[in-house]
Amino acid sequence: MILTESDLQAIWLTVRLATVVTVILLLVGTPVAWWLARSRSRLKGMIGAVVALPLVLPPSVLGFYLLLAMGPNGPVGHLTRALGLGNLPFTFWGLALASVFYSLPFMVQPLQNVFESIGDRPLEVAATLGASRLDAFFSVVLPLSRRGFMTASILTFAHTVGEFGVVLMIGGNIPGVTRVASVQIYDHVEALEYASAHRMAAIMLLFSFLTLLALYAWRADNGKRS
């Protein structure tokens, strides 16, 4: 085996983290994007801007603020302890929460786009055929937004995999808990262990490439139908 056990552990952790974050963001980002796409509220622009904000802060700085907020003296920290969840920094769920926050725009923006491009008509049709709004969302909007969901999920997943500044900042680099692959490669590079770094980077790239390739093939296949 060309990867050490700790490399494998890091990769496995990364996949778990990215999956968890993508799933959470699908659940959280979809309604946000839908609201942004449909609402005529005046708040719309503001919420839209807020959602995009995490992008402009450097990840490690964002990580620093999250560390403050989630720490024992921070507001989020107070909340999580009140909820009996303990302190989040240095835990998997702390990482997940931070990544969710940081990756939100990658999920919301493409979804908002595709939702907007669907227009009113299909929803009107569905309504006249007796579909409630929720029903219409699942039976019409979702399938018509396949591509957008694909893009949003790819961006989110990939971004979580590559994410590093925030993770480093609040994760504490604990093996098996918060030492994800990106941190592991970074450590290799910093320690001038270039061979290990190359190996792991190559494997991650290859793995990602194959995954993306499969997704794109699927997407192309689906694309034919619409």
Next chain:
Amino acid sequence: MILTESDLQAIWLTVRLATVVTVILLLVGTPVAWWLARSRSRLKGMIGAVVALPLVLPPSVLGFYLLLAMGPNGPVGHLTRALGLGNLPFTFWGLALASVFYSLPFMVQPLQNVFESIGDRPLEVAATLGASRLDAFFSVVLPLSRRGFMTASILTFAHTVGEFGVVLMIGGNIPGVTRVASVQIYDHVEALEYASAHRMAAIMLLFSFLTLLALYAWRADNGKRS
């Protein structure tokens, strides 16, 4: 003035860099996205995956590889010197190049999405009315893709502003040349100069928020028409 001169310099540099990168990516990403959206080539999935790849590597690791590639002994370095451009690392254009590479998926993916959603019909109509493909692209596809271009540009711009790992590695943190705002804030944080860090982060957030707000307002306004 609550910002030091070096802070201002960093912010100005950041705006310049993000603008340059966004403009370059609009020029480079649009044809790539168009090709990905339209082509039926078998290479499509592969190119699509390659474009998304920069996302999965941690920025500083990516920066490390870019540094190797663009350095005096790297392939890109050889090329740039052969072209009389000198060495790119530690220069503004080196940063720009690296950011372009890193931000490519943020431009290409949303554009590809919106291009795909336009479908064939508007292009067919334009063709029967005598519009060449290029003409149809500019007179029909571009205006119909406003929202996608908006999203892609926001994501790219914001991401370049927040980008940090690659920039630090390739840029070398040289004031006025490669010390962008994200690096400056990072330095403040690392030096435990929290007050400066807070101030600058707050100003960047505010500035970004206002910009995004304006863009969203514009977008909402335009959205009404289609």
Next chain:
Amino acid sequence: MHLTLNVQKNFPGFHLAADVSLSGDRVGVFGPSGSGKSTLVGMLAGFLKPDAGEILLNGDTLFSTSRKINVRPDQRRIAMVFQQHSLFPHMNVRNNLLYGYRRCQVDQRSIHLDTLVAVLQLDDLLERDITTLSGGQQQRVSLGRAILANPRLLLMDEPLSALDDTLRFQIIPYLKSVSSEFGIPYLFISHSLVEMRLMTDTVLAFDKGAMVGQTTSEQLARDRMGSSQVGYINLLNLGRASDNGSLYAYPWGAARLLLSAASDRDHSMAELSSKDIILFKQHPEAISARNLLQCTVRSLFNTGRRIGVELDCAGNTLISEVVQDAVNELGIIPGSTVFAAVKASAFRILPG
């Protein structure tokens, strides 16, 4: 169905006002392009909001500005055939057709896929992608989808415009039977007088956003007789046909008509244009027209440059159109006797 509708809707440069209270299951909306027909049904379906007014269907308030009611479209149970078909592109024909059906309570599903598919001639297309359908095929799927939703009211915005005559005249009687057999009232938009005549009883006529009148389709046909290419369309209730040489003899009230076409049903409906009836003062000789009826003039009415002559032919009513000169020359006055000549080929048996 009882519909009360009193709405206002303003667009820049266009003002729609309608005030109707009507009962009837087959209602037509008639008017030229841009007169506000689609806008009206959009408000009924619920995705266009009137600026002010009230909409009541069978006593239920669907919309009311004064009472601040606006029932959501999906709770109105009003299905719609859109003018631009708007099929779901991500579903095949079958799933498009069944979309509303599946959302309908099981005990309310009175109409079933198979019969509908047969009438609309969609048998071979069920598994097809929507994007591969021809224009007329799309229109038929759209129509079928709305009917299968088994709505409380069916709105149809020019549902037959992309269909050839053969298909159209097969679908019309089916639509009527859907209404009568399954008790689905409909509102039918069309700019075709023939379709209005055949499909509807009550008609709302629009012009430039104003409801110019609520009338019967019978009356509309009389009014437009002069300006329409097809004249007034008489609808004749015929009995069962019997052979008569190369023609078919149909009992028509106390009279008998010879037609060149036949149906094998006990009761048939035939249409006959007012233009196809020629009147004689005396019984003519050696005429190509196979039907010569002795009739009494009941009344005369004027539409444009034509005179409508309402005849009583052996107890049946028939409307012919003539010009003023003919009225004078033949001395057509109420109570006078005339002979009406009609060619055997002038009738069209309506399938159904």
Next chain:
Amino acid sequence: MHLTLNVQKNFPGFHLAADVSLSGDRVGVFGPSGSGKSTLVGMLAGFLKPDAGEILLNGDTLFSTSRKINVRPDQRRIAMVFQQHSLFPHMNVRNNLLYGYRRCQVDQRSIHLDTLVAVLQLDDLLERDITTLSGGQQQRVSLGRAILANPRLLLMDEPLSALDDTLRFQIIPYLKSVSSEFGIPYLFISHSLVEMRLMTDTVLAFDKGAMVGQTTSEQLARDRMGSSQVGYINLLNLGRASDNGSLYAYPWGAARLLLSAASDRDHSMAELSSKDIILFKQHPEAISARNLLQCTVRSLFNTGRRIGVELDCAGNTLISEVVQDAVNELGIIPGSTVFAAVKASAFRILPG
């Protein structure tokens, strides 16, 4: 225009084969829903690629599998009115109309916005957003946009289906004049026999993907006389009308016709259905019909259960339809004399 077309196109479950070589500027494509009409014009316009074959327009090869030629759609100069209008949603009406016009070389811009806008009654809509147009308004914009592109060939896929009769019969003569005055030949798809008759000279008839025949619109009208609601439509060239009491007298060749409507042009065209002509063996008395023409039977032809009777009336040709019984009874044989009765209201003056 000279068009040579020999193409094959397969879809799952549908095979289209057409082999035509025709000259003519007003060509119709006729056939029921799903017969392949849109597919054919799609190949002509160039965005559907035939599986095999050749397309030549005026000697230029647009497509050829053997010679591996496939001229790009934007270089064919073939404009198209799509069945589903496909206007550009990001442009207002004016810019939609002018899209092709602006892409046309200046010296080729023979048709101008103003006239077109007047005919299509789009004056008030020029600055409107496409999304706010009614169905018929969209169809008119789509038509205007194609015409203004001043194409070498104009393809129209049911361009009048969403229009009311009044508008339709105003646009038809304009379309014909566009073709004749500006030399733009067209291919016109419709399922309406009337439109075919009025708009086209040559007709390609389709059924289930097969080109069932190339014919003249005259012949098509004769063939479908029996099955069509409107019968055969006689087109009559009339002279200038003069007043005649409440009617108008038109010279028609050596004969004179009384019509209830008038135009103030020197030459008018009127349509008259074969159903509206009743034949008598002897001169009838006291008849409501204002026109009674003595004619010679030229020939008889059979379509379905009807017999077409081609008459020579003072040098003019007229086609009437009767049933076999009438032929027998009246002894209608070539060479015999009959009297044709036509009501003054049976004619429709075509605007133009």
Next chain:
Amino acid sequence: EKITVAAAADLKFAMDEIVTGFNKNHSDVVVEVIYGSSGKFFTQIQQGAPFDLYFSADIAYPRALAKKGLAASDVTPYAVGRIVLWSNSMDTTHMTLASLADPRITKIAIANPKHAPYGKRAEEALRAGKMWDTVQSKLVFGENIAHTAQFVQTGNAQIGIIALSLVLNPELSKKGGYYLIPDTLHLPLEQAYIITKHGADKLLAKQFAQYMTSKETRRIMTRYGFVLPGEK
């Protein structure tokens, strides 16, 4: 005239003062100092970074550069770093390494021993103090020593092992005392600088290097918690 100095992040406060002092004698020159990770500078200098002097927190880096022929001067030690136990919430003045076994302490921050010099020394000290196995499960790793300090400062780790120079930083020194870990427990944390090939021809670079040995400089360095080479 201008030189660019790449300096390890822990030098930040000392170096700023040193440059101010230097500028008193050389008023018309600019000394631009860039702070960052020694490892990153090491990589960048190999790729032609425009740094004239390189102050590394770990003598190994300049030595490696010298071996590759990228140094224009001797590898000159300028300080020896010391590590301390420090906390934001506890009084550390009376603690020793053994106190880390306290169950109330659940998270201990050290710099990543894999690549951060202070982290390496912290690990050595913990091992020498026979505490490594006891505390290993409590350890969280900072990317560098400043980041490690932040873990402690924000309260996310109750205690950490960080550089003495950082504790003397005004931002942290307000927070209380520290326990200086005996330097017998770990290898010396030797810090050294070189003039790089890029700065080889710059007189100013040599002058600045010269200035590092001056009395004022040594005083500043001591004040910020650095032990100077050859001193105790």
